[in-house]
Structures are given as C-alpha cells and as structure tokens.
Amino acid sequence: xxxxxxxxxxxxxxxxxxxxxxxxxxxxxxxxxxxxxxxxxxxxxxxxxxxxxxxxxxxxxxxxxxxxxxxxxxxxxxxxxxxxxxxxxxxxxx
Amino acid sequence: xxxxxxxxxxxxxxxxxxxxxxxxxxxxxxxxxxxxxxxxxxxxxxxxxxxxxxxxxxxxxxxxxxxxxxxxxxxxxxxxxxxxxxxxxxxxxxxxxxxxxxxxxxxxxxxxxxxxxxxxxxxxxxxxxxxxxxxxxxxxxxxxxxxxxxxxxxxxxxxxxxxxxxxxxxxxxxxxxxxxxxxxxxxxxxxxxxxxxxxxxxxxxxxxxxxxxxxxxxxxxxxxxxxxxxxxxxxxxxxxxxxxxxxxxxxxxxxxxxxxx
Numbered sequence: 313x314x315x316x317x318x319x320x321x322x323x324x325x326x327x328x329x330x331x332x333x334x335x336x337x338x339x340x341x342x343x344x345x346x347x348x349x350x351x352x353x354x355x356x357x358x359x360x361x362x363x364x365x366x367x368x369x370x371x372x373x374x375x376x377x378x379x380x381x382x383x384x385x386x387x388x389x390x391x392x393x394x395x396x397x398x399x400x401x402x403x404x405x406x
Numbered sequence: 407x408x409x410x411x412x413x414x415x416x417x418x419x420x421x422x423x424x425x426x427x428x429x430x431x432x433x434x435x436x437x438x439x440x441x442x443x444x445x446x447x448x449x450x451x452x453x454x455x456x457x458x459x460x461x462x463x464x465x466x467x468x469x470x471x472x473x474x475x476x477x478x479x480x481x482x483x484x485x486x487x488x489x490x491x492x493x494x495x496x497x498x499x500x501x502x503x504x505x506x507x508x509x510x511x512x513x514x515x516x517x518x519x520x521x522x523x524x525x526x527x528x529x530x531x532x533x534x535x536x537x538x539x540x541x542x543x544x545x546x547x548x549x550x551x552x553x554x555x556x557x558x559x560x561x562x563x564x565x566x567x568x569x570x571x572x573x574x575x576x577x578x579x580x581x582x583x584x585x586x587x588x589x590x591x592x593x594x595x596x597x598x599x600x601x602x603x604x605x606x607x608x609x610x611x612x613x614x615x616x617x618x619x620x621x622x623x624x625x626x627x628x629x630x631x632x633x634x635x636x637x638x639x640x641x642x643x644x645x646x647x648x649x650x651x652x653x654x655x656x657x658x659x660x661x662x663x664x665x666x667x
Contacts, residue, residue, distance in 0.1 A: 357422055375564035
C-alpha cells in the first residue's frame with residue numbers, strides 16, 4: 313500500500329504490515345476522539361516512524377495516488393480535527 | 407473509520423469531483439496542467455512571503471539588540487556617575503528588551519522551518535508537475551478512449567493529492583506569516599513610539615533625559631561639584647572618567663586636583 317505523510321511525501325509499504333499500521337491507526341483515532349493531546353502525540357509519532365521504517369520513499373516524480381494519508385509530524389490535535397472535518401480550505405485539487 | 411482512510415477519502419472526494427465535471431476527461435488534462443502551474447506559482451509566492459517575514463524579524467532582532475546595548479551603555483554611564491537608581495532603571499528596561507528579543511528568536515526559528523518545508527514542497531510539486539506534463543502528452547497520443555480515461559484518472563488522483571498537500575502547506579505558512587506580521591507591526595510601533603527607543607522618546611523618557619543631562623559636559627561639572635560636596639573628593643576622578651568625553655579629561659583633571667588640595 314502507498315501511504316502519504318502530509319508535508320513529507322509518499323511511502324510504499326508492504327501489505328504484510330497493513331495490520332500493524334491499522335492497529336496504530338486505531339490508537340491514533342481513539343486519541344483524536346478522546347481529545348487526549350499526549351496520547352495523540354505518541355500515537356502519531358509511532359505511526360509515522362513505522363511508516364518511515366517499513367516503507368520505501370517514492371520518488372517525487374511518481375504520480376501514484378495513495379491508499380492512505382497521514383497528518384504530518386508537527387500537526388496538532390486541532391489540525392487533525394480540522395482536516396478530518398473536511399473544512400480545511402487549503403485543499404486545491406484539479 | 408480510521409484516520410488514514412478518512413483523510414484519503416476527503417482528499418480523493420475533492421479530486422473526483424473536479425474530474426467528474428468534465429465531459430471528456432481528456433479536456434481536463436490541459437486545464438489541470440494550468441492549475442498545477444498556478445499552484446506552483448502560489449507555492450513560490452508563499453516561500454517569498456515567508457522569507458520576507460523572516461527578514462523583517464531579523465531586522466527587528468537587530469534593532470532590539472542595539473537597543474539592549476544602548477541600555478547597557480546607559481547603565482554603565484549611570485553607575486560611573488554614581489546614579490545606581492538610573493542604572494537599575496536602564497538594566498530593567500534592557501531585560502524587557504531582551505525578553506522581546508528571545509520571543510522573536512523563537513518565532514524566527516519557527517518561520518525558518520516553515521520556509522524550508524515550503525521550499526521542499528515546491529520541489530516535490532515541481533517534480534510531479536513535470537512528470538504530469540510528460541504523462542499528459544502520452545495519454546493524449548493514446549488511441550483508445552477507455553484506456554486514456556483510466557490513465558487520466560490515475561495521473562489526476564496522484565497530482566491532485568500532491569496539490570492538496572501543498573495547498574495545506576501554503577495555507578499553514580500564510581496563517582503563520584499573518585499572525586507574525588501583526589506582532590511584528592506591534593513591535594515596530596513600540597520601537598517607533600520611543601517606549602524602547604531613547605532618541606525619539608526624550609520628551610517622556612525620564613531615564614534618557616537624566617542620562618543626557620548627565621552626559622553633557624557642563625552638567626557633569628555641576629553633578630561633580632554636587633557629588634564632591636556629598637561624598638567627598640575620593641570618587642570624583644572615576645566619575646569624570648566614566649561620564650565625560652576623553653577630550654574633556656585633561657581640563658577636568660587638574661581642576662579636580664586643585665579642589666582636593
């Protein structure tokens with residue numbers, strides 16, 4: 313699967329690691345829902361470092377769409393909530 | 407649903423909405439390419455804006471540094487003239503200026519990080535836009551419309567995602583720069599109002615007024631006479647050394663000798 317880390321780029325991760333990433337992702341989701349800033353920080357950092365460690369960085373000129381997207385390392389809980397609500401204006405595809 | 411998948415859906419929903427609007431997807435290729443070039447322009451402007459704000463911060467930090475040096479100088483002069491109260495006041499103001507300086511330095515570092523990120527984002531987008539241009543020509547030459555459509559879909563979602571990502575980075579940098587400009591403006595006003603600057607604030611700044619009075623030669627003589635009267639001749643030479651220009655010393659020193667005898 314291809315995972316994009318916002319602000320950083322895309323990583324190709326072997327599907328064998330999908331369960332691991334999904335597990336970490338569920339933890340991140342719980343942290344976002346409970347509004348626990350510390351848990352959120354830990355979960356996001358864990359997930360991102362696994363993606364970087366297990367995945368291979370795609371070259372900048374690849375035009376592949378990602379299967380999953382992750383917020384960037386320095387995102388706050390607020391940033392992620394805004395992103396998930398779809399209300400962020402910065403998204404300009406086309 | 408998980409965070410990863412939800413974000414993916416949000417990004418691709420925007421992309422497919424844009425793709426669906428066109429009757430012949432092939433038409434969207436050129437349009438999309440134009441949008442990509444505009445986006446690149448926008449990112450470059452973003453980088454330039456952040457750089458401008460960063461330079462403005464650097465200038466302010468420099469001004470505050472000068473100000474801090476000035477206050478230190480004033481406190482030395484005040485001490486040399488035996489005015490510990492004035493020296494204390496100058497040092498207090500210097501610590502206020504130093505606080506501002508530290509705040510600005512933190513913001514400067516944050517802005518520099520933002521500038522680097524945006525520069526990298528612009529490089530990534532540039533690479534993808536170049537790849538898209540090549541892909542676009544290949545797709546246009548494709549004979550089968552069905553095949554072309556699939557390829558357009560793929561290329562389009564790839565580039566849309568990147569544009570969405572870069573769009574976020576630009577927006578974030580804009581937000582940060584705006585917040586910072588408001589603050590930089592406030593500091594500029596503070597510097598201009600004389601609250602931090604002793605040259606333009608002479609009318610209200612008692613510390614400056616007193617120090618200027620102390621440093622003018624005639625007043626120093628008066629002050630010396632007064633000091634000598636109060637605390638004896640022992641500390642007079644030191645006061646002269648600290649408070650008068652070097653040229654005035656030969657004239658003042660013999661007088662001090664005379665007075666002592």
